[in-house]
Amino acid sequence: MVQSADFIEKRRFLIRLGKALHKFGTPAYRLEAHLQNVAGFLEIQASFIITPTALTFVLSGDEDSQEYNHVVRVKPGELDLGALARTDELVDELSSGQRSLCEATLRLDEIAEKPSPYGTFLTFLAFGASSGAFAMLMHTSWNDVFWSTWLGFVVFGFVKWSERSRRVTEMLEPLSAIVTAMFASAITLVDPGINMPLVILSSIIVFIPGLALTLGLSELAARHLISGTARIMDAIMSLFKLYFGAVLGMALGNLFWGTAEFVRPETTPVWTAWLAVTILSASLVILFKSRKKDAPWGIISGYVAFGASIWGGLYLGGALGAFAGAFILGIYSNLFSRITHLPSSIVKILGLVVLVPGSKVYIGLNSLVSGQVMLNATDIGSQTFLIFMSLVAGLIFSNVALPSKKTL
Numbered sequence: 341m342v343q344s345a346d347f348i349e350k351r352r353f354l355i356r357l358g359k360a361l362h363k364f365g366t367p368a369y370r371l372e373a374h375l376q377n378v379a380g381f382l383e384i385q386a387s388f389i390i391t392p393t394a395l396t397f398v399l400s401g402d403e404d405s406q407e408y409n410h411v412v413r414v415k416p417g418e419l420d421l422g423a424l425a426r427t428d429e430l431v432d433e434l435s436s437g438q439r440s441l442c443e444a445t446l447r448l449d450e451i452a453e454k455p456s457p458y459g460t461f462l463t464f465l466a467f468g469a470s471s472g473a474f475a476m477l478m479h480t481s482w483n484d485v486f487w488s489t490w491l492g493f494v495v496f497g498f499v500k501w502s503e504r505s506r507r508v509t510e511m512l513e514p515l516s517a518i519v520t521a522m523f524a525s526a527i528t529l530v531d532p533g534i535n536m537p538l539v540i541l542s543s544i545i546v547f548i549p550g551l552a553l554t555l556g557l558s559e560l561a562a563r564h565l566i567s568g569t570a571r572i573m574d575a576i577m578s579l580f581k582l583y584f585g586a587v588l589g590m591a592l593g594n595l596f597w598g599t600a601e602f603v604r605p606e607t608t609p610v611w612t613a614w615l616a617v618t619i620l621s622a623s624l625v626i627l628f629k630s631r632k633k634d635a636p637w638g639i640i641s642g643y644v645a646f647g648a649s650i651w652g653g654l655y656l657g658g659a660l661g662a663f664a665g666a667f668i669l670g671i672y673s674n675l676f677s678r679i680t681h682l683p684s685s686i687v688k689i690l691g692l693v694v695l696v697p698g699s700k701v702y703i704g705l706n707s708l709v710s711g712q713v714m715l716n717a718t719d720i721g722s723q724t725f726l727i728f729m730s731l732v733a734g735l736i737f738s739n740v741a742l743p744s745k746k747t748l
Contacts, residue, residue, distance in 0.1 A: 347401040350382045351408050353445050355397055358388065359412070360427055360448050362395060365419035366748060367555050368567035370685070373747040374431075381435050391567045392416040392574060416574065421630040421638075421686050426451045428683050428748055458626045460500075467496035467546060470623035475542040476616035481605040483533045484542065491520045491543030513547050513578055514585035520544060521589025525599050533605035540586050546627065547582055549575035550696035551689070557732050617646045617694060624690050634686055637676055641691030645669040649695055659723045663730035665695050670738020683748035688735075695731055 357378060361371050368390040379386035379399070389396040397410040430447050433439045439447065456463065471492030475484045498516045502509040520543040524536045541548070552575035559568030593599065621642030625635045645665045652664025673688035 344401070344406065347384075347406045347408075349441050349445075350384055350401075351397075351399045351410075353441050353448075354379060354382065354384065354386065354399065355410050356445055356448050357427070357431070358390070358395055358397065359414065360452055361424070361748070362390065362414060363417045363420075363452065364424045364427065365417040366424065366685075368392075368559050368564045369562040370748055372564075377747055378431060389566075390564075392570050419628045419689060421628045421634070421689065422457065423451050423454065423629070424748065425631055425634060425682050425686050426454075428746065432681070456626075456629045457632060458629070462626050464493065464496050466623040466626035467499070468492035469619050470627065471495070471542045471545055473616045473620035473623060474545045475538065476608055476612050477620065478538060478542070479607055479610070479613070480535055480538055481533060481607055483531055483605050484535055484539050485608065487524070487527050487531065487534055488539050488542035491523055491539065492546075494520060494523065495543055495546065513544075514581045514588075516547065517544050517582045517585025518589040518592070521586045522593040522596075525590055525593025526597055528600040528602075529597065532600040532603045535602070536590070536599065537586075540589070544582055544586070547578065549578045551693055552578070554692060554696050554728060554731055557728055558735065561732050561736065613646075614643075617642050620694065621690060624693055628689065630686065630690070634680075634682070637680075637687045638690040641669060641672060641676075641687040642694045644672045645691035645694045659726040660730055662695055662727045663734045666692070666731045666734025667738045667741075669695070670735045671742050674738065674742045674744040677744040677746050681746075683746045684744040685748055692731070695727075 354375065358371065358375055361374065366374070371390050372388045375388050376386065385400045387398040393413060393416060395412050395414055397408075399410070400407045427448070430439070430444055430451070434441070434444045458466075468489040469492070472485045472489035475488040495516050498508065498512060498519070502512045508515065517540070521540050524534070524539045524543070527534060527539070528536055552571055556568045556571035556575060559571060590599075618639070621639040624642075625638050630638050645668070648668035649661045649665030651661075653661025656664065669688060669691040673684035673691070676682070676687050677684040
């Protein structure tokens, strides 16, 4: 069957757009909705099935002969908020007539190949800063904050190594956990005032799949059952790999040089939580490759989410305070979208990371397997489940109260 050149060009753009947005970490329900809007603008009848590891396109034009099916296996996407914003602007330019389809297709390739605007050194600092900020957010000691920061730098070294070695890529999470756990065990001989399990958790916090679990639950809530289930199972397996690596690393460290007895130091002041949110939000801007002009909005989203969750916790309890945090964050993100004409997820993701209880899943897993207590927290399993549900519900309610004008 002969297809017209116009239909071929349109389907080529739609498929490349879908692959690009998937690569940039767009959830399935948002990606499918966005592709449907673009297909409607291009006057193509289309159906899409998006999962973390496969994309299916069913496209057809006005004539019966113009039908095309495309199925491709892909790797799970990684968040690139800058590329996501540029792609959304590209679609707006196409719909307004500022770019032709051919120009838009070429621009997609340019966006995908564009390097991080922050460079290697700032990314290196962001890894260490995010680890130290998380430890500070847990109200531990300055000892934990200091050593978590340095071990975060070690984790960055493995990330850079994985970019050059496929074998390291396949075992990045457990290998990083093993090495940081062994280092943490050795550090206790020099500084017995560190909470070793918490320092290990803080150093690998960039790998903890709390955000992936939240996005997976959001996809399930949107009735995208295959994608949501796949994302959740992938996150759980990542968590298992990290925990196994940490346990093995502590065992090896104890075998080789032993572990000093813990001496409890003074904890950090309460006010440092806000400093931690500032550092963590700024680090996430770099790690998620947000554009510099969007960075202030992203950092503010961390304050909004954290402040609203604390305020909500005063009246609803700590777990349900996450509902207030997610609701206010959703309102803020949708206002950002209306003001800047950009996707709300550009700032929503950054604020959501401050709220997601991925670390509590890890801590709960540790308590279940080893019986050891990393933090003084009761009923951490039920609290974690309730926080996840509160986050999903808060985002849904916020979209009802003030809908975003963008599907991404």
